[in-house]
Amino acid sequence: MPERATHQSKAGTMPIIETRELRKVFRSVKRTPGALGALRTLFSREFVDRVAVEGVTMALDEGELVGYIGPNGAGKSTTIKMLTGILVPTSGHVRVAGLEPHADRKRNARNIGVVFGQRSQLYWDLPLIESFELLRAIYAVPAGRYKENLAEFTELLEMGDFLNTPVRQLSLGQRMRGDFAAAMLHDPRIVYLDEPTIGLDVVAKEAIRTFVARVNAERGTTFILTTHDLADVERLCRRIVLIDKGRIIYDGQVEQIKSQYGTHRTLVVELTEDYPAFAVPGAEVEARTGNRVRLRFDRRTVSADVLIRRVTEAYCVSDVSIEEPELESIIRHIYVEGYTDPEPGSGAAALPHPVEA
Amino acid sequence: MNAAFAPYVAFGQKAFAREATYRVEVFTNVGSLILRVYLLRSLWTALYRQNAAPPDIPLHAMITYATVALLMSLVLEIDGSRSIREKVREGSIATDLMKPISLPLYFFSDGFGQTLFHALMILPSLALALLLVHVDVPSVATLTAFAISFGFGYLVNFFLNFMMNVIAFWTLETFAIQLMVRWASDLLGGMLLPLAFFPGVLGTIVANLPFAAIYSTPLRIYIGELPPSGWAAAIGSQAAWLLLFAAAGAIVWRAAERRVVVQGG
Numbered sequence: 001m002p003e004r005a006t007h008q009s010k011a012g013t014m015p016i017i018e019t020r021e022l023r024k025v026f027r028s029v030k031r032t033p034g035a036l037g038a039l040r041t042l043f044s045r046e047f048v049d050r051v052a053v054e055g056v057t058m059a060l061d062e063g064e065l066v067g068y069i070g071p072n073g074a075g076k077s078t079t080i081k082m083l084t085g086i087l088v089p090t091s092g093h094v095r096v097a098g099l100e101p102h103a104d105r106k107r108n109a110r111n112i113g114v115v116f117g118q119r120s121q122l123y124w125d126l127p128l129i130e131s132f133e134l135l136r137a138i139y140a141v142p143a144g145r146y147k148e149n150l151a152e153f154t155e156l157l158e159m160g161d162f163l164n165t166p167v168r169q170l171s172l173g174q175r176m177r178g179d180f181a182a183a184m185l186h187d188p189r190i191v192y193l194d195e196p197t198i199g200l201d202v203v204a205k206e207a208i209r210t211f212v213a214r215v216n217a218e219r220g221t222t223f224i225l226t227t228h229d230l231a232d233v234e235r236l237c238r239r240i241v242l243i244d245k246g247r248i249i250y251d252g253q254v255e256q257i258k259s260q261y262g263t264h265r266t267l268v269v270e271l272t273e274d275y276p277a278f279a280v281p282g283a284e285v286e287a288r289t290g291n292r293v294r295l296r297f298d299r300r301t302v303s304a305d306v307l308i309r310r311v312t313e314a315y316c317v318s319d320v321s322i323e324e325p326e327l328e329s330i331i332r333h334i335y336v337e338g339y340t341d342p343e344p345g346s347g348a349a350a351l352p353h354p355v356e357a
Numbered sequence: 358m359n360a361a362f363a364p365y366v367a368f369g370q371k372a373f374a375r376e377a378t379y380r381v382e383v384f385t386n387v388g389s390l391i392l393r394v395y396l397l398r399s400l401w402t403a404l405y406r407q408n409a410a411p412p413d414i415p416l417h418a419m420i421t422y423a424t425v426a427l428l429m430s431l432v433l434e435i436d437g438s439r440s441i442r443e444k445v446r447e448g449s450i451a452t453d454l455m456k457p458i459s460l461p462l463y464f465f466s467d468g469f470g471q472t473l474f475h476a477l478m479i480l481p482s483l484a485l486a487l488l489l490v491h492v493d494v495p496s497v498a499t500l501t502a503f504a505i506s507f508g509f510g511y512l513v514n515f516f517l518n519f520m521m522n523v524i525a526f527w528t529l530e531t532f533a534i535q536l537m538v539r540w541a542s543d544l545l546g547g548m549l550l551p552l553a554f555f556p557g558v559l560g561t562i563v564a565n566l567p568f569a570a571i572y573s574t575p576l577r578i579y580i581g582e583l584p585p586s587g588w589a590a591a592i593g594s595q596a597a598w599l600l601l602f603a604a605a606g607a608i609v610w611r612a613a614e615r616r617v618v619v620q621g622g
Contacts (some may be wrong), residue, residue, distance in 0.1 A: 026620060027620070028620075079452070088618045121452055
């Protein structure tokens with residue numbers, strides 16, 4: 001894959017997505033429980049404010065593929081809604097491809113594509129191809145361009161077999177592929193992906209990921225990916241933005257967060273005999289199934305080769321392997337402990353309070 | 358074709374095609390239509406035999422009125438904008454707002470496509486019904502005036518339904534309120550019986566309600582209760598109601614849109 005721009009915007013290039021101190025507060029009428037309370041709610045002028053997004057500042061360059069990660073209710077979809085223009089920010093500044101999305105919603109809509117894993121945009125009762133034709137009319141895609149895109153997506157997503165099948169008869173994997181094509185037929189500059197691989201099997205997931213990586217590399221389309229499947233992020237994104245309780249707690253390279261937090265490794269040892277009192281100094285037994293033992297160790301205090309030697313000297317071993325920590329466990333750790341910046345001033349601040357994972 | 362309208366023409370076509378996928382429903386409708394036409398004839402014949410007939414509407418005109426009203430209802434009862442409330446409840450209205458289109462126009466063209474399909478399906482059943490019941494066929498001029506008036510009635514009805522459905526943005530559920538409005542418009546609009554049957558002051562009141570623009574005006578033109586000299590004024594008042602309803606619909610829609618974009622639905 002060609003080298004892509006990092007999140008540090010280079011001098012002279014304007015970011016395609018830019019937010020400054022973006023804030024969204026939802027106001028609702030205060031509810032009192034009970035039947036009398038419901039009556040009171042009707043006439044009440046008391047409000048409860050809930051801050052969904054608090055001071056989000058970020059900049060994305062054209063062609064970036066960024067993972068926007070956070071627990072449920074962290075403010076991810078609220079941010080995306082403000083970027084797509086269907087939600088007006090309470091305060092702050094937002095620019096997407098030079099437009100203010102909520103003030104210019106329809107023009108902004110031409111620049112963006114959206115894919116929701118949980119919600120199809122396809123016409124349920126009609127063959128897939130008819131939904132594509134409808135989108136062609138909506139976005140006034142020139143006939144030649146439409147044909148090229150359709151041919152390319154049909155090939156990349158292997159949709160040839162079910163283009164004429166009514167959407168309601170498609171499998172989830174087929175439908176998602178259709179939704180991806182639908183979101184990109186009008187050559188959007190930015191595509192928002194919201195849980196795009198949810199519920200898919202491994203093969204379908206991989207097909208979708210390959211497609212996204214390829215569109216990003218070949219067309220320079222900017223992607224924002226929100227997902228709970230961090231394997232998507234690991235596979236696709238070089239940069240992640242972590243959000244929690246409406247605030248950005250980390251914005252930087254995936255690699256950096258991995259090397260910073262990936263201080264622990266796991267040594268998987270396959271023993272030839274059953275050793276009830278198996279123990280190795282410098283590592284703790286994380287799990288044990290039959291003769292297979294998982295040893296967790298800190299690579300700053302003990303190196304892998306030293307540890308392997310200690311194990312093989314004391315026990316009969318048929319196989320050893322080392323596992324890198326997954327992004328998922330690192331991020332879980334950050335949400336529990338908060339992010340601590342190794343070099344203050346270069347990233348986001350630490351989260352002052354622990355958060356339930 | 359103007360590119361700005363191309364999406365809406367496409368919406369109409371897709372709605373037409375979508376309706377066509379439910380064929381069984383069409384056949385049941387045709388069957389029940391024939392039955393209803395026959396029942397209406399029997400009902401009004403019996404009523405006229407037992408009671409003094411109203412001066413302006415002889416029995417054959419009454420049967421014509423009831424049959425045409427029934428056929429009109431098959432088209433007017435299609436609530437093209439009902440998908441608004443499903444979209445609001447499911448939250449998919451958010452993705453629709455992410456498209457570069459006018460949603461009210463989308464709902465209108467989608468509804469129009471459905472209507473057109475059902476209107477075409479009525480034709481064979483209409484032919485069958487005419488074998489069972491004698492219906493007066495007026496002059497070409499009257500039929501033209503009726504068609505124009507029916508067009509206005511269709512639009513007034515669309516905006517009425519549209520506003521009812523948009524209420525879902527606040528209440529999520531609109532079933533009760535829509536049922537009430539539907540009954541009111543069927544009764545006060547002249548679908549169930551001619552407004553001439555309403556006595557005295559009541560008759561004057563219902564004749565001046567917006568509901569009369571939906572069924573009563575085109576039907577009065579059709580059966581000849583309204584002479585050609587009165588057509589212009591009657592259609593003019595339909596147009597006035599249409600403007601009022603369209604303006605109100607636009608205001609309600611703006612408020613609904615504002616509610617979504619400010620409060621997040």
